[in-house]
Structures are given as structure tokens and as C-alpha cells.
Amino acid sequence: MDESALLYVNEGSRLFAGSRRHTSKFAVMGIPMDITSSYRPGSRFAPGAIREAAQFIEFYSIRTGVDVSEFGFDDVGDVILHPSDVELNLRRIRDAATYVLNKGKFLISIGGEHTITTGIVSAMSPEETCVLSFDAHLDLRDEYMGYRYDHACVMRRISELGFKIMEVGNRAVGKDEIEYANTAGIPFITSHQVKLLGPREVSRKVLTHFNGCRNVYVSLDMDAIDPAYAPGVATPEPEGLDPSTILDIMNLIVDQRTVGFDVVEVSPPFDHSGITAILGAKMIFEVAAAVKSKLP
Amino acid sequence: MDESALLYVNEGSRLFAGSRRHTSKFAVMGIPMDITSSYRPGSRFAPGAIREAAQFIEFYSIRTGVDVSEFGFDDVGDVILHPSDVELNLRRIRDAATYVLNKGKFLISIGGEHTITTGIVSAMSPEETCVLSFDAHLDLRDEYMGYRYDHACVMRRISELGFKIMEVGNRAVGKDEIEYANTAGIPFITSHQVKLLGPREVSRKVLTHFNGCRNVYVSLDMDAIDPAYAPGVATPEPEGLDPSTILDIMNLIVDQRTVGFDVVEVSPPFDHSGITAILGAKMIFEVAAAVKSKLP
Amino acid sequence: MDESALLYVNEGSRLFAGSRRHTSKFAVMGIPMDITSSYRPGSRFAPGAIREAAQFIEFYSIRTGVDVSEFGFDDVGDVILHPSDVELNLRRIRDAATYVLNKGKFLISIGGEHTITTGIVSAMSPEETCVLSFDAHLDLRDEYMGYRYDHACVMRRISELGFKIMEVGNRAVGKDEIEYANTAGIPFITSHQVKLLGPREVSRKVLTHFNGCRNVYVSLDMDAIDPAYAPGVATPEPEGLDPSTILDIMNLIVDQRTVGFDVVEVSPPFDHSGITAILGAKMIFEVAAAVKSKLP
Amino acid sequence: MDESALLYVNEGSRLFAGSRRHTSKFAVMGIPMDITSSYRPGSRFAPGAIREAAQFIEFYSIRTGVDVSEFGFDDVGDVILHPSDVELNLRRIRDAATYVLNKGKFLISIGGEHTITTGIVSAMSPEETCVLSFDAHLDLRDEYMGYRYDHACVMRRISELGFKIMEVGNRAVGKDEIEYANTAGIPFITSHQVKLLGPREVSRKVLTHFNGCRNVYVSLDMDAIDPAYAPGVATPEPEGLDPSTILDIMNLIVDQRTVGFDVVEVSPPFDHSGITAILGAKMIFEVAAAVKSKLP
Amino acid sequence: MDESALLYVNEGSRLFAGSRRHTSKFAVMGIPMDITSSYRPGSRFAPGAIREAAQFIEFYSIRTGVDVSEFGFDDVGDVILHPSDVELNLRRIRDAATYVLNKGKFLISIGGEHTITTGIVSAMSPEETCVLSFDAHLDLRDEYMGYRYDHACVMRRISELGFKIMEVGNRAVGKDEIEYANTAGIPFITSHQVKLLGPREVSRKVLTHFNGCRNVYVSLDMDAIDPAYAPGVATPEPEGLDPSTILDIMNLIVDQRTVGFDVVEVSPPFDHSGITAILGAKMIFEVAAAVKSKLP
Amino acid sequence: MDESALLYVNEGSRLFAGSRRHTSKFAVMGIPMDITSSYRPGSRFAPGAIREAAQFIEFYSIRTGVDVSEFGFDDVGDVILHPSDVELNLRRIRDAATYVLNKGKFLISIGGEHTITTGIVSAMSPEETCVLSFDAHLDLRDEYMGYRYDHACVMRRISELGFKIMEVGNRAVGKDEIEYANTAGIPFITSHQVKLLGPREVSRKVLTHFNGCRNVYVSLDMDAIDPAYAPGVATPEPEGLDPSTILDIMNLIVDQRTVGFDVVEVSPPFDHSGITAILGAKMIFEVAAAVKSKLP
Numbered sequence A, B, C, D, E, F: 001m002d003e004s005a006l007l008y009v010n011e012g013s014r015l016f017a018g019s020r021r022h023t024s025k026f027a028v029m030g031i032p033m034d035i036t037s038s039y040r041p042g043s044r045f046a047p048g049a050i051r052e053a054a055q056f057i058e059f060y061s062i063r064t065g066v067d068v069s070e071f072g073f074d075d076v077g078d079v080i081l082h083p084s085d086v087e088l089n090l091r092r093i094r095d096a097a098t099y100v101l102n103k104g105k106f107l108i109s110i111g112g113e114h115t116i117t118t119g120i121v122s123a124m125s126p127e128e129t130c131v132l133s134f135d136a137h138l139d140l141r142d143e144y145m146g147y148r149y150d151h152a153c154v155m156r157r158i159s160e161l162g163f164k165i166m167e168v169g170n171r172a173v174g175k176d177e178i179e180y181a182n183t184a185g186i187p188f189i190t191s192h193q194v195k196l197l198g199p200r201e202v203s204r205k206v207l208t209h210f211n212g213c214r215n216v217y218v219s220l221d222m223d224a225i226d227p228a229y230a231p232g233v234a235t236p237e238p239e240g241l242d243p244s245t246i247l248d249i250m251n252l253i254v255d256q257r258t259v260g261f262d263v264v265e266v267s268p269p270f271d272h273s274g275i276t277a278i279l280g281a282k283m284i285f286e287v288a289a290a291v292k293s294k295l296p
């Protein structure tokens, strides 16, 4: 992969699901950026841990009836990152994402901190793309500790870029974030509301809000999930969603419009039993299967 | 804080939620007693771990609409304890609790083993105060291994002091404990019953039983919660409650009568991912927010 | 226990629930075979860890009203195993199981990997015995990596021995396994279906399928349970069952026909908080209580 | 073992080195007392962990040329303990030790906290027995946090009982402890001095001081060893001894006069890699081999 | 502490050694900067972990005969840091260090990554101050991954500021670093050389090189120590020094000229047994004792 | 690498030291066989963990003055293994080793259990090749638990194949192993003797014994190293060697005759701090540097 080497992609890493399928529609890219995590760092190790876990995932998706082994994944490696310059890294991520998307691939990114999503969606058109975020947090702060590209600000930045946004599973939010959401027209469905509404109704609300969107991008901050299921995240927050609820919602939402997906904020040094990395890998398999099942 | 030093309170510990707000109604006190734990010791480290986790909790409570940052907590430090004399320690805890309560504070205690609750409620009037305990166990044994102040006996001792009691979430109980509960008029709602009844009906039963109570004290043995959510406790017991159910019940129960709350039995050496300490801190934030929301 | 020594049983291990009750109907036998685990080895340490956890379990079963301390367990020790010869080990396990069953005991086995169940049921009559398996996987592969006695093939081998089979809680399956199940008449209820149907309906389906069975054997691959509750297993698989659902089903199914039960695939090196071993011990207590409650 | 049951000995624990050899001169007894540990509790789990580790120790001692498998160990089980009454426990330990010593056995005790040594030597005659303690600490405090039977006071209590004492490997000491040692005639060789003097000279000093002793008892607080080799102890203290130095000294000191040995203060919850428990088991094997090599 | 609050110092953290002694010459300041760590992040948790460990350290230094409890420490809290702007943080650190040094205190800093040392020495005069660094690495790179304020460049930046430098314990170095050291006149003594030379000769070399220095600052990157003794560091490197060797050297070097000391690069998430934090705390106690013993 | 795929080599794994240098003389091959481990399994994860650790190793070897980045490593991937058939696997390993050796490469293998060494040396000529083994154990048993290809028998099997052998660092040995060694003319130098003799004298003895050998193969069972430095091994054994001693010996021994090297028995699930994997990676770098420094 000579070209991508110029695009800061390092081939020297374990391949997701055990082999590189150049023909697969589903590209996998690691983005081990781990700079602004305020609580528990370590998401830099997540691409490695999730790739390792993916070696042991069953390829057949019982939920969708899709056999993932029939198409597999095209793991392009990790984006090479600067140790502290977040904004430079966002440009590198944008370039790498552009490269993959231009090949017509569905881009699956493995973070790294949530901030990377700003870089990824920068490769897309704000006019055409809507962004759905599963997250315990709204990430709508204007700045955090004086910094505007903190992981707590990622959806704010994406909103400012002009993307239409919706958020699901939130429960640890600031008052000013709620105000911004209301002002900026960003609907969010808290984890408590998700439990009351159920996956079908949540999906209906998302699809309604994303009605006119040409493309949809989905970001999964793993702290959207309850710490019981995902203890190894940077900022665990009680009262979260269970994984099946998220997969049920995704399965109802993804379709031909969906152009990319990311799994972020997994922190392997705090994932002693490894179940968070396994769950992250599973999420990728199931989303790929769901997308595949909707293709013509 | 010269006075409290005389009351065995050590100032040298991390402050809950990051700063000491002397004017706050909500006092926080660490009680790292860890002597009679029969299974997994380590609750002595819980005040430190829960204070550390509280540094990263969001201040706004979405459940109640209360912004905890508006009032914060008054962390008075840890009670200084004897290494093995439980009964001496209970007197020290009683004195420290009296000191805080006399200032008109709402007392939030962080254990330590469950035995500390005996010391805390000793600072209250049995005639006026009712005690609600969330626990996997009934803690109604007359003695355990020949000892009457074991953590397995705490509600028995409190019952004998004359307090009206109710228990919720129990599932690991002895036959003789059930008999004592029936004889002494202590209703309990097992975790299985809580799941069937739901938070509203459970709360109704508690409020009915506590109808004539002037004051209510709430004790949360973290093993009431399922080990999936709270793995780092002294005595994990399967088939427990989920945190949202407990918070829903608390939110319906606490009101102006509520005078104190404790979180006990967290054991950090067995809490490798830290999610039990984080959950303990969250419980304190949410209970404070709920109490605040009921004040006139 | 001179005789059993000849049967490869090692007395040198911690006794389940703290003492050996020779008169108890419930024999406990450790089978620390841990050879074919493809992902996370360590089930060899499970008999020790589950015995240790059982020291701290409450003896009274609130679900059944049975006081297990009235009869206790007859812990016969561990089967002595060859380090790599699976088929030789299966013969040893068969012989040890025969010895215990011939004494009229209810045989509770603690694995080790799931493969051991083939050895255990070999001590029973395929014509008379039906086998119920709780598992995330179907374990119906003909071979895995070229080997027919892999843990991923255990139910296939048992099926080939002529036993009637049913499976519950499955979600990580291969397409060919589904085909084999359909061909061989092995009904399975996925974890998603279990959640929709509920314990009562699942039990009804099992009882209908096992209608003519004289004996019933139950195998519990702990990965049937969601990783949140059972993180320390060889192959964690998201979207699993919760422990109460499994116990509710078991409680409705076990009766006088039930002749044995096993708990397999717990891997203590990955069970840092110990909650998987505790849950395994609890499962044994509750199954013994349920069986006892159905005896005349 | 009906008699010892009356002596608070519980048979229900894993046997040291895999089988019980009733004829062996070397009795092993677990004493899981874990009450006064001021820092990291958990020594209650050490008898279990050290027995487990001993299953995998090679029986031949290359240092002494003794084949331990020729005689093995007589594991009598664990002393049953009160949850918080240290002084009652010391009497139980004394009685259990007396029972074993009266059978003419060499008594090897596995703690538990260091306090247990007071109970053990209480079964011996102060006039006839000298006590050698390897420890990072002098344990010569008169009281700790107001308590006289704390683990920090164990050698003070033993000194007051009239035993002749010597200490080796100390480095974390109080000024008043040094004064007491000087006043009471208790020589100690710090870890720094041990490194300068070497095993031979240290042994010579010990043998000179113990010249007139009829019996010698050796206590090994595992924190005497450097935390690199023994991380899983209650109170790790840098600049400790390495295990070979201690074994070299012991090998030169033990002889027919030696009547007992203990390994204390191992804390398995902090021994993640298990190397402290393995080292504790090794120490027991080597001391038994050394004693055996000196017998006529 | 109103003033220091303006200096980005947060009072809300556990006090080193249990209480704040305003009159002590020895100020302790936490600097939890953890941004550029290339391998294992987590040094942000080191000030908390080392303060916690310091609660349990014996106050008497046997090496120097100094009783640290006679003067104690003045813990000023943690410097408040920007999440990703290293250079801004270095200015904050410089200002906080200036504030403390201006009070005439001996400044003991707890990192955080090694980069913080640049900030600290910026508060000192390059003409008057010499810097001694214990480190597995030379940290003399011009830039790392394109960044000049990476932790791998710290001594290069300090050298460029004009400070006279010497390094000890190095073993993982780049060829260009050696060339720079030679060109810039920075002598270094590798860990292999330290073992051959011994503490006395190493100290003599340092004292000779620092002959004309008016002030001496000492930085201890904990990875200078072998991973056996200090496993919980950001970049463990085999073949390191043992702690006693470093303390022996320090004890011979520190004197009235010594103005400050730091302990950096401890990473608590990788320090499962806690022995690295304990060792870090011990280093601080011993250096304070050594300095005190040299004061008139 | 189409050919090697036929040789059971899986390309889907992280590359050692970050990139594949096809021209390098030093081939790296993972052999994750983990079947016969009697104590702590998990060596199957060692190739992944050691490759991960190697990403962060400094390329310049200060011991030899060799810059490893000038030539790097040719990582050929992992041998694909049968789950339980050891003898089949040994043939696969032999074939893969033959393939690599035939290319004129120096073969560096990463285990996996020690048994793999039998497979590797089977690709070499017994008449021409001498085998040096660093190990806590002699591995000279005829069989273990009835099995002849257990990891405890590896040097016995290699001896029987006709290879000249020498062993270093042994300390946990059986009496019959010593007898076999004496009979078969296999000299061994225990860890105690190594400490007395020093690296130079040990090397001299090895070189004398291997005087007429045309080729030399070196096997490093990581348990040769003391558990303080290498806690994460399958069978930790106290009183081991320190890493520098082993590297000093290797540096004196390796030369143009040396044809291969392996690092075996690392068990990542027990290597919580990761220092054993880091040390394993370091050993490979230093051996490659030493070999390179001896080439003409």
C-alpha cells in the first residue's frame, strides 16, 4: 500500500479479523490519538486491542443473517499521529479518511479519543452528511480547560462545521450544553428516555430528524454503553445503555446512506477482563453486517 | 478545622468533588473502618477511591434538573479509627456524626464496612428516625463467628437500638434472619420482588411503612447492586438490582425528612476497572441532587 | 476415598462449601481440563476458584425456600488429567462420572473446558438421557482447526452419541452449525429469542422437547451469560443472558429426572474481580436447591 | 482429625504440596488472621494462595540435596478465627500450636498477619526458645493507634513474654523502637548491613547471640524481602533483601534446635502475578529441606 | 492559600505524608502533566498515588539518622494544567515553581511526564544551576515525532537553556543523542558503568563535573530504576539500577547547594502492585532526609 | 508471502519492531503453541505481546554499539497450529523453520511453550548443531503426566535426537533429571553457580563444551530469569538469574556459528505490568545486535 504510506498510514499492525481483504467494501482504520482524555488515558491502545479481539469473533451475524466471512474487511492500518498537536492530527485524519472514502469504501474507524470524529467527518460534506452520536456525554462544550479541540467538545466542533447532528444515550451533561443543543437544533435522547421509548421509537425519531440527509455517519462513543458492559472506557458513566439496545437501534437506522462508523474511547489499560475491546469488535461486525444487509 | 480534629477527624485526605464548600448543606465524611469483613477486605480504601472518582463526575443531575455545582459538598475528612476495636470506633463515629449533624448538615458518609452505620445512627434519635437499608443481605444476625458487631449484624444492632427499619434488594439471607425480621416487624423487599414490583410500588411500600417517621436515614450497602455494575464490593452476590432502579426508588423516597445517607462496602482492591467507586460517587451526587430538589 | 483414587480422583483440593458431607445426594467433582481453548485459557483453575468462592455463599436459597446447609455437598475432588490427550481424558472423566453416578449421586461437575461434558454424558445412556445446554455457541462444529474433540464440537459429539439435545442462549454460531442443528433435529433458542419469550415460555419449549426423556442432564457453558455478569470466561460473547433468566428457566425445568449438571468455561486468570467464579458457585447452589425442592 | 476440630482447626482447605502425609515431621498450619493490617489487608487469603502455589513446586532441593517428596508435609488445615478479637485468636493459635508441637512435629505456619507469631510462640517456653525474625520492620512498638496487639508490636510482645530475640533485614523503623531494642538487648541487622556483611557473617552473629538457646523459632515477615521479589505484601518497603540471601542465612542457622517457622504478611489481592505466594511456598520447601538435612 | 490559587495550584488533593506543615523547608507540588507519553500514559495519576503511598511510610530514615517527622512536608497541591498545550503548561509550572522557590523552600515535584522538568528549571538561573538527571534514556533528542517538547527531548531543551547537565543510569539511547552529548559536553554514566564503578566513584564524577555549580537540581525519571523494582513507569527499560544504588549516590551528592528534586514518569495504571508509587514516595523521604542531614 | 502460507504461516499479525524488512538477516517467527503448560497457560498470547512491546524498544544497542535500525527484522508471521496435537505441530514448526533457514536467515522464534524448540531444532542437523538452553528447569524428564512431548521434556527429546546440549541457570530440577544429565553428558550450571562463577567463566565453560560445534542454537526459557524481572512466565521459580547476566553470557557466546534463538514461556495473562514481554523483546534486540557485531 505504497500510496497510503504517504498519508500517514502505518501498515505495521495486526489486521482486523485476521486478514486483509482488499476487495471488501468495509475499510478498517486505526486512529490511536489519545491526547486530551481528561480522566483515564489509554485509548491509543484500542486499535490494537480491538483488532486482537476481532480474531476470535464469529463471522456469522445471527441478527441480520449476514455471513461477514463472505466479504471481510480491508484493514488499511493506523494513522500516524503527532504526540501532542491535536489540530495537525485532525488534518492527517481528514486526509486519510478522504483517501479511503474516495475509493468508495465504507469507513470504519477505531479510536482513539472521540476528538478523532471531527477529523473523519471533515472528509465529508456538511451539506450532505448527518452525524448520529451515541454517547453518555453531549460533547457540546465550547471549550474544556481552555481548549477547543478537547474530546468534550467534539460534537460542538462538528456542529459548527455545519453538519446536522443527533445524539442518543446521553446522561452526563452540562447545563450550557443543553442550552447549546436547544439553540443549535440538536435533538438528544437521554439514556433514560431510550429505555422508556425502546429501540423502534428511538430509531423513528432519528430517521425523522435525518429525513433529508443524503449521507449518514454514525459515531459510537463506547461510554454510551453502561460500565457493566463496557468498563474499559476513558470516562465510565453509570446508567448507560445495554449493547443490544444500541445494536437494535443501529440495525433500524443504517442503510445505503450510511457512509461510515467509528468506535471510540475504549481504554485497554482499564479493560482488565478485555470485554470492552471484545464488545467494540462485535459492534463493528454487526454494523458491517447491518449495512451489508441493506445494500441492493 | 480545629474542633473536628478533637473529634477524630483527619483533614489529610482528598476532598470530595474537588473543593471544600463550608456553606454547603451536604457534609461528606469518610469512615474507613475495615475490620470485620469476612470475605474481601479493602473498604478502608473506599473513601479515597470514591473521592478520586468524584473529581470526574458531571455536576448537573439530569434526573432531577439540579445543578450540584451551585452548592457542592463540605468534605470534613476521615474519622480516625482504632485498628481493631470496633466498639470504640462506633463511639468515635457517633461523636463525629453528632458534631456534623449538630451543624444542621445532611450527613453523607463513605464507608468502610457496613458496621459503621450503627455508629452513625447512634447520633440520631431512635424514636424519631427510621432507617432504610439497600443490601443484598439482611444483616440481621445476632452474631457472626461469635461477634455481635460484625458487618453481618448491623441492622440487628440498629433494630435493637429501637429504630424502625425497612430493607430492600435482599437475596442472600439466613432462615433465622427471616424469622427475626418477621418477629421484629422489619419488612424487606427482595431483589426479585423489586424487579416484579418496580420502583414506584417499592417506594409506595417504603413510604407507607415510614409514614410516621420524623427523620429518615438511608444506608446503601453497594452489594445491593448486581456485581455486573458493582464488582468491587466485599461480598458480591448475584441477582442484584441495577443502579437506575435504586436511584428511581431513592428519588421517590427522599424528601425534607431525610437526614443522612451512606455508601458502604466498596472494596477498591477488587475494583480493577474502578467502576464501583465511580458508581458510589455517582450515587452520592444523585442523592444530594434529589434531596436538594425536595427542599423548600 | 481409596477406590476413587484408582479412578484418577485427587483428594488434594479445597472442598466445595467448606466440608465434605458423605451422605449428601449432591456430589461435586472438579474436572480441570484446559487443552483446546482457542481464545483465553485458564479453565484449569476454575475448580479451585469456584470452591474458594463457595466458602462465602449463603446456604439458604430464597428462590426455592430450600436450606442447602441441611444436606450440603459431597466433594469428591478433581479428576487427574493427561496434559494433552483429550480423548484419554474423556475416558477418565467417563469412568469417574460412572463411579459417582453408580452411588446414586446427583453429579455436579466443575470444568474445565466444555469438552468435558462429552466425557460426563458418556457415563449415561443416550437412549434414556436428554441434554440441555446453555451456551453462547452451538458447539455443533464437526471439527475445529482439524480437531474433532475441540470445545467447539462438544454438542456435535454428544449428538452423534445419540443423545437428544436442546440448546438455549446461543448467539455466536456458524452457518453450518445451524444447518446441522436443523438436520439433526436440535432445537435452539437464541439469546434474543429468550429475551422475547421469557423464562416460562422457554421452559415450556424445553419440557415439550424433552417430553419422553427419562433422565435430563444440564450443561451450563458460562459464556451463555452476558460478559457483564461473567467476564471471566474463555470466549466472552456480547448480548448474553442475565443470570436470573437462566436460574428462572432451570428452576422450571429441573425435577426428579435431572441427573447431573455442569458449570464450564470459567477462566479465573481473566476474572479479576472474581465475580464469575462467585456466580458459578451460586449457580451450583441454586440448582442443588431447585433439584432438592422437587424431590418427593 | 476429630481432636483438632475441637482445636479450631478447619479441614476444609487445599492441602499443602498436594497430599497429607500424616507421618511427616513437618506440619503445615494455616492461620488466616487479618485484622490489624494498617495498610493493605488480604493476608487472610495467603494460606489458600500459598497452598495453591505449592502444588507446582519441584520437590527436590538443589541447595541442600534433600528430596522433599521422600517425607512431604502434614497439612493440618486452618485455625478457625474470630473476626475481630485478636487476643481470643492468639489463644486459639497457641492451643492449636501446642497440639501440633506435642505430637513432636516441626510447625510451619502460614499467616495471616505477623501478630500470629505471638500466638505461636506462646505455645513454647520463653526460657528455652529464641526467636529470629526477618522483617523490614522491627515490630517493637509498645502500641500502634492505641492497640498493643497490632502487627507492628509483635516482637515487643514476644520480647515481653521473655523470649530472647534477634532481628534481620530491618529498614523501616521508629526511633523509639531502636531505643527499646538497645535497652532490651535485641540485636538487629539492617538490610544494608546484611548486604555489607554477607550471609556467613550474619549467620555467625545470629548463632553467637543464640548460643545458649535450646530451641530456635524463625519468623519470616515476607516484607523483609525486597518488593521486586515480593510485591504482594501488606506493607512493601524498598531496599529489602533478596530471597537467596535469606535462604543462605537460614541454611546456615537452622539445625536440630529449630522447632518452627512461619511465613507471614503475604497479601494475595496485591500479588497480581502470584510471585509472592510462589516465593512463600518455596521458602517453606527450602526451610523444610534445610532442617531435614541437619537431622541425624 | 489564596495566592497560589492564582498560580494554577489546586488545593483539592491528598496531602503528602498526611498533613500540611507550613513551616517545613520541603515543599511538595504535584504536576500531573501527561500529554506526550509515547508508550504507557497515566502519569497524571502519579501525584495522587504517591501521596497515598506516603501515608504509610515510616518517618525515620535509617540511612541518614534523620527523623523526618520533626519537620515534615508543606504540600502545596497540584498545578492546574491545560489538556494539550505543553508549552503553556511549562509556563504555568515555571510560575508555580518560582512562587515556591521564592519562599525559600526546597522544591519537591511529583510528575507527570519528564517534560515538566523543563518548566521547573525555567524558574532557576542557568548560570547558577546544574542539573543531574537519573534516567534510562538521555532525553537529548532534538524532536520526537515532529515535536520539540516531547518527554524524550527534555534534557535537550534544558541544555539549550544553558544549564550544565550530567546524566546517570542511561541505557536506551539513540546514536544522535550520544553525539549531541559529546558535542554539548554532557557526560553520562550508563547503568552498566554505574554497576562497575559503584556509588562512590559515580558520586565523585558528578561532584567533579558540578564543581563550580552554585545550585544543583536533581531529576529522577523513575525508569532509571530497573523494571523489577519500578514496573509502573511509562517506558520500562531492562538492565536498570536498583534503588539503593541511586539513594547511595544521591546521599553522597546532595548538600546545601541542592535546591530541588523531582520524581517523574510513574504510571499508576500499570503499577498493579503499587510498588512503584511506594518507591517514589520513599525516594522523596530519603532525599529530604539527606538534604536535612547536610544543612548546618 | 504465498509460499509460506502453505507452510502454516499466518501473515495476520503485528510486525516485530514495526515493519517488515525483507532483506534483513534476522527472521522473526511467532509460534503460539500453548498446550502442555502444567501451571499457568497463556503463552499463546506471547508473540502478540512481544511484538507490541517491540514497537517501543530503542534500536541502538549500547552494549554492542550496533544500530539495529540499520538492518531490522523480517517478521514472517505466526505458525498456524492444531489446538491439541503437539506432535503434528512440531512437524509444522519444523517445516516452517526449514523454510526460513533455507533462505539463509538467522531464525528468531517467539513461543509459545518450550516444547516448540524440539520442532525448531528438528530443522537442523544434530551432528552439526549444539543447543544451549537457559532455563530454571532442566526439562530432561522422560515423560510428564504420561506424556513425552510435554514442555518439561523438551531437552530430553532434543538430547535423544542426537544434539549436543548444555544448560544454564537451572534450579528447579528432579533427581532423575540430574542422573540423566550425568549419564547423557549434559553439563548444566545452576543459577547459584552462575552467580558464583560470573558471566566470563560461564561463557568459557560453554565455549569449551561447544568447541567442535559447527552451529549453535540458543533457547531462552524466560523462567531462567528471576520472577522479579520476569513475573509473567508459565512457571515462575525463585532464585533466578538477572537479565544482564544472561545478556553478558550471550554476548560472549554468540558468533558466526549461531544460527537461531528463541524466547519461550512468556505468559501475558500473568504479566500485568507488561515487563516480561518488554524484556523478551529486549532480549531479541540484544541477541540480534550481538550476532551482527560478530559478523565479518
Ligand SMILES: [Mn+2]
Pocket (backbone or CB within 6 Å): A114, A135, A137, A139, A151, A221
Ligand atoms: Mn464522546
Ligand SMILES: [Mn+2]
Pocket (backbone or CB within 6 Å): A135, A136, A137, A221, A223, A224, A235, A265
Ligand atoms: Mn463520552
Ligand SMILES: [Mn+2]
Pocket (backbone or CB within 6 Å): B114, B135, B137, B139, B151, B221
Ligand atoms: Mn450490609
Ligand SMILES: [Mn+2]
Pocket (backbone or CB within 6 Å): B135, B136, B137, B221, B223, B224, B235, B265
Ligand atoms: Mn451486604
Ligand SMILES: [Mn+2]
Pocket (backbone or CB within 6 Å): C114, C135, C137, C139, C151, C221
Ligand atoms: Mn460451549
Ligand SMILES: [Mn+2]
Pocket (backbone or CB within 6 Å): C135, C136, C137, C221, C223, C224, C235, C265
Ligand atoms: Mn460457549
Ligand SMILES: [Mn+2]
Pocket (backbone or CB within 6 Å): D114, D135, D137, D139, D151, D221
Ligand atoms: Mn512484621
Ligand SMILES: [Mn+2]
Pocket (backbone or CB within 6 Å): D135, D136, D137, D221, D223, D224, D235, D265
Ligand atoms: Mn514487616
Ligand SMILES: [Mn+2]
Pocket (backbone or CB within 6 Å): E114, E135, E137, E139, E151, E221
Ligand atoms: Mn526521561
Ligand SMILES: [Mn+2]
Pocket (backbone or CB within 6 Å): E135, E136, E137, E221, E223, E224, E235, E265
Ligand atoms: Mn526515561
Ligand SMILES: [Mn+2]
Pocket (backbone or CB within 6 Å): F114, F135, F137, F139, F151, F221
Ligand atoms: Mn523450559
Ligand SMILES: [Mn+2]
Pocket (backbone or CB within 6 Å): F135, F136, F137, F221, F223, F224, F235, F265
Ligand atoms: Mn522452565
